[in-house]
Structure formats: structure tokens, C-alpha cells
Amino acid sequence: MAHKFTFYNTLNRKVEEFSPREEGKVSMYTCGPTVYHYAHIGNIRTYIMQDVLIKALEYAGYDVKRVMNITDVGHLSSDADTGEDKMLAGAKREHKTVMEIAKFYTDAFFKDFDAVGNKRPDVVEPATNCIPEFINMVQVLLDKGFAYTAGGNVYFDTSKLKDYYVFSSEVEKEELQVGVRDDVEEDTNKRNKTDFVLWFTKSKFEDQALKWDSPWGVGYPGWHIECSCISMKHLGEYIDIHCGGVDNIFPHHTNEIAQSESYLGHEWCKYWFHSNHLNDRVGKMSKSKGAVLTVSVLKEKGYDPLVYRFFCLQSHYRKPLEFSFEALDNVAGVYNKLVKRVAELKPEGQVDETVKKQFEDAFSDAVCGDLNTSMAITVLYDALKADTNDATKLALVENFDKVLSLDLLGHAKALGEGNEVDPELEAYILDAISRRAEAKKAKDFATADAIRAELLEKGVEIKDTREGVKWQLI
């Protein structure tokens, strides 16, 4: 029997108790990245919170199957089918083919995705693998009268639905109806402003690199259709939880529901999980504001990617989170102290099962109660402070890490091994680092470089980070 599990269901605008269709099993779909550029740390926040959701569900006793798409075609620079094709823009920017761009940024995405402790989805499917499925769904929507062709393209007819704006309150619906896309150039083929493209044949992207034959002419799919099809291909006609960022609620998830439920003729997904934005001081983090801040960039600056995960876990997934290097520095300090505390624990004594169970229950209540990650971390600290032996504490750290994935034991072990460095060598390294700092201060960069080279020769690599110089044996 799984532990009671609640989270905020965007569809009903409230925290609800989760109940899957099949006892003990969860089918989950996640909107994946559009691989035309790097995923910034705000995108990665979304995937971290989804990872916590999956692991918390598993902690509660569920068996989770998760599918994610990779958007490598069809996503225009506005989610509402206008602007440039993102993949094509990426290819032009970097003088590469669309497929080269897709491969490069898919790899870069997973490098950062893995680095922050996320578990890979059970299925990852690129959109370009599923063209026959898209064509089939578009055809069924046309046959059922939910779609029409105009100007060579196929559109979904949103006027056929009783309630298109499924996620919105009555007030929001009115606002959306007034405001919907008044700010962008209008596609005169559309019967209703909210209609969206299912299949493009005629568009301004004559040089679109990826095109496929279809009953409506050579073209390519719209963005929204891919998530409905890829989800159904691997998870069937029903899914329990659909995840994304709050950005996806409208129009992407709204359109996914419109086409999926019109195609299926029944409800498709009962629970919708959305995590909020990461902001910097200027506002929402985005790729259009110049250099993209990625997890890899944080790593180059000397931050452990798990420190970024820890930073995200300290705030609730439904609240916007403000990022700054000062805040990350603070979290890095807290994380290092935590690792040190864990490193000091000795595997002595017998695990006290009663105490262990008591803390596990408190931890379950936190993570299964609308994903209260900051409370879960408090439980971890309480366990470390508890009046019990080290063996019990170590067992709890290991247990909680099934959800937190902060690799506290691994880092503690590495710290222990780091301490085993020959004291003479360590003294030499510290001296060299301070000599180098003095040389740099005196703008004697030749000497500073020579000291770095001398250290390298002895197998010591140094890195300048925001927290000072760090060294490691290589």
C-alpha cells in the first residue's frame, strides 16, 4: 500500500490526493527540451523538481514509468505557431545541419540533466522518430471533424470544444479570450484565433530542412501534436501525471489536451504537475537574453552541480525561485558543512530500527505532502542531530538520498579520501597556492603560470573558483 501522496493539480487548481488508474503504478509524461540551444538552469530546475516527484512517488511505494520527448522539429519561436523555426534558427546560427544541432544539444542537455542527480526517463523519444503516428492522429482529427485544412496547412478547430481553456478559472478565460495573441501577426488561415497548426505544408519556412510526405502534401508537424502521440505510443490511452513548467500550461498543454481528448473521445490525463520559474534579478531566466547560464557553466565556475540541486530543493516547486551567485555561494557553504558532518559519522553500532522508522515517516510526510522538499531537508538535519548512534544516522542519510539525490555519502567518502593526502604534499600545495596568489596580486602572471605548471607536473590541478582556489590530485 503506497503512502498517501498529494500535490498541486493544475487542472483543478488545488492540492489533491493522488490516485493512479492502476493500483501501485504511475504512468508519467514529461515535455522534453527543444534541442536548438542549451537548456539553462531554469529549465533544469523544472527537471530537478520532476525528478523529486518521481523519486518521492517511488519512496511512497509506487512503480513509475516515465516517457519524455525530444523536440527536434516543429517548435516555432513563439509557442503559438508564429516566428522562426527554433531548430532552423539554431542550424543557421551555428552553420550546421538541423540534425547536427539536435544531436549536439541533446547530448549537452543530458550531460546537465545527469549532473544534477536526475534519473533518466524510461523512454526518451525524438519527435522525428514518430512522423507516421503524427500523421495518423491528424487524419483521425480531420475525420472526426476536429480539424480542417486551410492554405495547405492542417489546423485544430478549437471552436469544436466545449471548454478549450481547461486550466483557467472563469476570470482567466475571459482575459485569455481578449488577450490571445493580439500582439502577433495573424495567420489568416485560422478560423478562430486559438486554432493551432497540426501539420504545416505551406509556411514561410520554405527552407525548412526536415520535411515528410503526408496526405496533405510534403511538410512537417506542429509542435503540440508530438507530445500527445509520443505519450500514447508508449503509455497508451491514459496517463496519470503530465509534467512541465508553468510556461507550458498555455498554449502547449491546453492544446495537447484539446487534440488528445478529441482523438481519444475520453479524458486523457487526470493530474497536471507544473513547476515555477527560476528568475534572476532582472526577471524570468530565458535564452534570449544573451549568454545562457547552464549547469555546465556553473561547473566551470567551480560549483558542484549537486549544490545547484540543493539550492532548488530548498524552495517549493510552486514558487518562483530567484537565482543569484551570492545565494548559490551560501548554499555551497551549507552543502559543504553538511558533507563534513556526514563524513564525521562512523559506521558504529547497530541501526536502531525504531528511531529510523520514526524519521523515515517524518521524511515521507514531507516529500509526499505536496513535495515539501525544504521540510524534507529539515528532517535530514533533525536526524543528524538526533540522540541516536552513527549507524542509524548513516542509514537515514542513505535512505533520504533516494529522493534528495545529493550524494552526501559519496561526497563524504571523497572528503575522507582527500584527507588522506600526504601532509607534506598538502603543505607544499597550500604554499604554492599562496605564492601564486601573491604573484597574481603583483601582476606577475609569468610566475603565477609557472607555479600552476609546477603543480600540474606533480599531479595537482588547481582551479580558481568564486569560493577561492580549489585543488585536486589528477
Ligand SMILES: [Zn+2]
Ligand atoms: Zn509537451
